[in-house]
Amino acid sequence: xxxxxxxxxxxxxxxxxxxxxxxxxxxxxxxxxxxxxxxxxxxxxxxxxxxxxxxxxxxxxxxxxxxxxxxxxxxxxxxxxxxxxxxxxxxxxxxxxxxxxxxxxxxxxxxxxxxxxxxxxxxxxxxxxxxxxxxxxxxxxxxxxxxxxxxxxxxxxxxxxxxxxxxxxxxxxxxxxxxxxxxxxxxxxxxxxxxxxxxxxxxxxxxxxxxxxxxxxxxxxxxxxxxxxxxx
Numbered sequence: 001x002x003x004x005x006x007x008x009x010x011x012x013x014x015x016x017x018x019x020x021x022x023x024x025x026x027x028x029x030x031x032x033x034x035x036x037x038x039x040x041x042x043x044x045x046x047x048x049x050x051x052x053x054x055x056x057x058x059x060x061x062x063x064x065x066x067x068x069x070x071x072x073x074x075x076x077x078x079x080x081x082x083x084x085x086x087x088x089x090x091x092x093x094x095x096x097x098x099x100x101x102x103x104x105x106x107x108x109x110x111x112x113x114x115x116x117x118x119x120x121x122x123x124x125x126x127x128x129x130x131x132x133x134x135x136x137x138x139x140x141x142x143x144x145x146x147x148x149x150x151x152x153x154x155x156x157x158x159x160x161x162x163x164x165x166x167x168x169x170x171x172x173x174x175x176x177x178x179x180x181x182x183x184x185x186x187x188x189x190x191x192x193x194x195x196x197x198x199x200x201x202x203x204x205x206x207x208x209x210x211x212x213x214x215x216x217x218x219x220x221x222x223x224x225x226x227x228x229x230x231x232x
Contacts, residue, residue, distance in 0.1 A: 014147070020069050021151035026097070027065050031148055034058045037108065038137050038144075042227065050111050051137075057100075057107045064100040068093040135177055142173045142223050149219070165208045168216030171195035176224040 020027040037054060046054075071093040075086045146166045175195040179188045199213040208216075 016066065016070075017147060018151050020066050021147055024065065024069055027062070027069070028148070028151075030061050030065055030101075031144055033104075034062065035141060035144055038141050039227075040112065041137050044112065046111070053107060054111065057104045061097070061100045061104050064097045068097050135181075138177060138224055138227050139170065139173060141227065142169055142220050145223060146170075146216075146219070163212050163215055164219045165199065165202055165213040165216030167202050168195075168199040168208070168213040169220035171198035171220070172217040173220035173224045176221045180224070180228050 021031055037058065041051065041054070072090055075089055143166075146164065146169050149164060150166070172192075172195045175188075175191040178191040182188055182191075195217070199217055202208040202213050203210055
């Protein structure tokens with residue numbers, strides 16, 4: 001029972017993210033910008049500290065936009081007429097988003113500007129050698145892309161229902177990543193077997209249809225292969 005409540009809590013939280021992406025233009029812009037920045041990490045030899053700063057900055061911008069959306073909805077439901085204080089509250093919340101966006105631009109400038117002068121397209125090859133942070137970025141990109149696609153279809157969340165299956169996408173992303181970095185056929189086979197079991201469990205629990213988990217598997221696999229091949 002407690003596990004179900006915990007899962008429901010995560011599901012409600014991600015429903016809020018999906019709603020913001022689905023209804024707020026600026027949120028979609030922030031998500032696209034986040035995908036671009038995370039993808040750009042493959043072009044440059046970023047340190048652990050730089051990746052940490054980028055992650056915190058992206059989180060701050062998205063969080064500020066979601067808080068702004070929550071404030072706007074709260075004001076709209078309590079005041080159905082013009083009030084100067086309501087305007088101030090909305091403008092202040094929008095200003096907070098602007099501050100985080102400007103900060104993101106400054107952080108991006110500091111981290112990427114010097115690297116733009118000596119661009120290199122071989123960084124992704126280091127994934128197969130010694131950089132687990134890029135694999136982590138792949139998972140984040142697939143997760144964000146799944147949310148965007150679900151918002152586009154207008155149903156479900158990454159934890160329950162909708163097209164495509166978020167569990168299936170992440171499971172096959174992990175399996176494909178292992179296949180790309182491992183030379184052991186048995187390890188690769190077991191990885192895809194576990195991914196299949198995850199997808200099958202979503203169908204057996206009547207959370208997803210076969211089409212949705214298949215789409216999720218293809219979605220996660222293709223994005224992972226593209227990130228490895230295009231930048232590799």
